[in-house]
Amino acid sequence: MSDKPRKFKGGVHPNDSKALSASKAVVNAPLLDKYTVIINQHIGAPLEVVVKKGDVVKKGQLLAKATGFVSVPLHSPTSGTVTALEKCPGPACVSVPSIEITADGNDEWGSPFEPIADWQNAEPAALKQRVSDAGIVGMGGAGFPSHVKLSPTKPVDTLILNGAECEPYLTADHRLMLEQAEDVVLGAAILARILGLKTAVIGVENNKPDAIEALNKVAAKYSVKVQGLRVNYPQGAEKQLIYALTGREVPIGGLPMDVGCVVQNVASAIAVYEAVVKGHPSIERITTVTGEPLVNPGNWRFRIGTPISKALELAGGINVQPAKLLLGGPMMGMAQNSLDVTVMKNTSGILLIPVETVSQYTSEPCIRCGKCVTACPMDILPATISQAVENGRFDWAEQLNVLACIECGSCSYLCPSRRPLNQHFKRAKAEIMAARRKQQKK
Amino acid sequence: MTEVETPAIQLPDATKLVISNSPHIRGGETISNIMVHVLVALAPAVAAAVWFFGLHAVRVMALCTIGSMLIEEIWNKCAKRPSSWKDGSAALTGLLLAMNLSAGAPWWICILGSIIAICLGKQLFGGLGYNPFNPALVARVALLIGFPSLMTSWVTPQAGKWLACDALTGATPLGASGAAVASLNDLLIGNVGGCLGETSAIALLIGGIYLLIHKLIKWQVPAAFIGTVAIITGITHHFCPEMTPPALYHVLAGGLMIGAFFMATDIVTSPMTANGALIFGFGCGIITSVIRIWGGYPEGVSFSILFMNALTPLIDRYTIGKPFGYIRIKKEAAQ
Numbered sequence: 100m101s102d103k104p105r106k107f108k109g110g111v112h113p114n115d116s117k118a119l120s121a122s123k124a125v126v127n128a129p130l131l132d133k134y135t136v137i138i139n140q141h142i143g144a145p146l147e148v149v150v151k152k153g154d155v156v157k158k159g160q161l162l163a164k165a166t167g168f169v170s171v172p173l174h175s176p177t178s179g180t181v182t183a184l185e186k187c188p189g190p191a192c193v194s195v196p197s198i199e200i201t202a203d204g205n206d207e208w209g210s211p212f213e214p215i216a217d218w219q220n221a222e223p224a225a226l227k228q229r230v231s232d233a234g235i236v237g238m239g240g241a242g243f244p245s246h247v248k249l250s251p252t253k254p255v256d257t258l259i260l261n262g263a264e265c266e267p268y269l270t271a272d273h274r275l276m277l278e279q280a281e282d283v284v285l286g287a288a289i290l291a292r293i294l295g296l297k298t299a300v301i302g303v304e305n306n307k308p309d310a311i312e313a314l315n316k317v318a319a320k321y322s323v324k325v326q327g328l329r330v331n332y333p334q335g336a337e338k339q340l341i342y343a344l345t346g347r348e349v350p351i352g353g354l355p356m357d358v359g360c361v362v363q364n365v366a367s368a369i370a371v372y373e374a375v376v377k378g379h380p381s382i383e384r385i386t387t388v389t390g391e392p393l394v395n396p397g398n399w400r401f402r403i404g405t406p407i408s409k410a411l412e413l414a415g416g417i418n419v420q421p422a423k424l425l426l427g428g429p430m431m432g433m434a435q436n437s438l439d440v441t442v443m444k445n446t447s448g449i450l451l452i453p454v455e456t457v458s459q460y461t462s463e464p465c466i467r468c469g470k471c472v473t474a475c476p477m478d479i480l481p482a483t484i485s486q487a488v489e490n491g492r493f494d495w496a497e498q499l500n501v502l503a504c505i506e507c508g509s510c511s512y513l514c515p516s517r518r519p520l521n522q523h524f525k526r527a528k529a530e531i532m533a534a535r536r537k538q539q540k541k
Numbered sequence: 542m543t544e545v546e547t548p549a550i551q552l553p554d555a556t557k558l559v560i561s562n563s564p565h566i567r568g569g570e571t572i573s574n575i576m577v578h579v580l581v582a583l584a585p586a587v588a589a590a591v592w593f594f595g596l597h598a599v600r601v602m603a604l605c606t607i608g609s610m611l612i613e614e615i616w617n618k619c620a621k622r623p624s625s626w627k628d629g630s631a632a633l634t635g636l637l638l639a640m641n642l643s644a645g646a647p648w649w650i651c652i653l654g655s656i657i658a659i660c661l662g663k664q665l666f667g668g669l670g671y672n673p674f675n676p677a678l679v680a681r682v683a684l685l686i687g688f689p690s691l692m693t694s695w696v697t698p699q700a701g702k703w704l705a706c707d708a709l710t711g712a713t714p715l716g717a718s719g720a721a722v723a724s725l726n727d728l729l730i731g732n733v734g735g736c737l738g739e740t741s742a743i744a745l746l747i748g749g750i751y752l753l754i755h756k757l758i759k760w761q762v763p764a765a766f767i768g769t770v771a772i773i774t775g776i777t778h779h780f781c782p783e784m785t786p787p788a789l790y791h792v793l794a795g796g797l798m799i800g801a802f803f804m805a806t807d808i809v810t811s812p813m814t815a816n817g818a819l820i821f822g823f824g825c826g827i828i829t830s831v832i833r834i835w836g837g838y839p840e841g842v843s844f845s846i847l848f849m850n851a852l853t854p855l856i857d858r859y860t861i862g863k864p865f866g867y868i869r870i871k872k873e874a875a876q
Contacts, residue, residue: 108865113566192560267566338866351866392553408552416550424558429565438555451553452565463628464670466572469759469813477865482813483857503864508564515570516670522562 157209
């Protein structure tokens, strides 16, 4: 591994707006009366609910169990009673099944497993089973079950922890690395042990020098390396991060393990640490609540199932009506139309976008300026693909490698004609995948 | 009643939230921004033209610029399309057309040129973004073929004299075959006969650097274009000096500077890829040199750019790079 991180091609430099919340220490959100826990918080097989209405549950008790390998269980955020099994607004603007827990106020632990204090000598398989049992997913946004990534079918020689946090506005990972540096490093060491590796590298964008310093103080003790990264969106995209740190290119349609890498988010590393050393399942996370319209932006440790409205109340409410409410960052986050959506394991940010930022752009014809081509970190031709999509030529879009697109939004960000490039690519990918499924059925 | 209990904290009105695809923030660039930048980049050349050709230059530039914008609006009205003069592209086309005309061009040439540029060069193809050829050059070449004597009689520059320069007709630096008729110094500053925008190399260079700094043009185009012309004419001059003037003379004289920095780099009609831009500039350079040295016309910049414009889609198609992570797929497939 080289000492100097490589420059990946393309990328953009949006105004990071992190100052709103970067200096705000993480606060534990107060216990609520009621939590509405969305059942399927991960990518993979849907869960099987094991509680019924009226059941009394402890904090950390199993609510729903995994139904396959790519699936992780769900645990109760607090002690109390299951009061409803209904549908609630989900993050994709559609209703999703959820479990409502009415808290009894005691917040009493009933964790389904014991701490593994002597993890240095524990079996890697047992540690991996714990990661799976604790319901840990990729907490950077994707929500992919962590234990699946820890079960590579190809030889792996590098473990990377993603602390880039390249999305503007978000500071949750920043605060976490700064305030819980040792826990992050311990989590990294546990992950390395599971993979049979001696070391791990934590990649952090250079705009968080205090976090790098904090990590460096404890990293050497566990032979973990901390690497500063160039500030360039999308530095935290998995493929770009691997390239920056190792110079390896993940093949299109491939996985990090194809180039001998495993990437985990720093927040997931903390969850791993807590699951192994403390015996706690994944029921809380640090989330940035930010945006110019908010009175008091900051970072909070929320239980899963906390409604967005409660999070916004903690941030002091709003001064002016925002134009958009997002889960995640402004480049890849999802717009919401309800304040009743609840915090999930992968909710890295709750962001309000002011009206001034969101003009309702009319899209104009492509003037072929090529800014999107220069900005594309995957080196495809956004302008041409977008025209192919507009003409319904999904076959052509496929030829032009639209499936390589990571949907980072850099092209749309720069486009002077305000073309909905990212939207076109999502459409093209969906159409191509649908056509392939049809083909397979035949 | 719960609403009364917490009146202090105001929450967003969920019914007013906008739902849209990511990204939710946008960079500041717009089409009119880009056009304004190019217009600003042309300012030194405009000033030089006014200095050397006086109010006649102002007349030609005003006629072409305002004419183009008006014609664009008339077209939009007739074609029932939304008004588009505000994006600045019509003004830019008009100004670039003016830079391709002589200070002595009659008013109807200016207007006819604007009509050809806007209607034939741009709108017939579907408007901004869809035109395969540089509209200003389409107009220039059409006028050059239609009115050869009018388009090749130049006004002698008279620096700083506002109203002079009426009937004086001077030689253009590339007109007399083989012989250099102007000093390099004059070419650099612009004290030579020619189109408004063909004269002052230094003013055009300043504008070009401005565009490069703002990343509005690809450096590959002017570098490859000017470099190729310099090399070909340099070699030819070295072996048969009587055939053509030296390389530096070729670089500074005629429309090469404005062609390389402002016409060939037109974003709509030049390739999008970096390698494509190199090929494009290289092709422009070869054709320009061939026309200048062996061709029937003294100047070949416009023809070369228009020819390469036609090849742009092809160049773009064959210079698509391999995406990130592509090589490995191939290697794996081979295994």
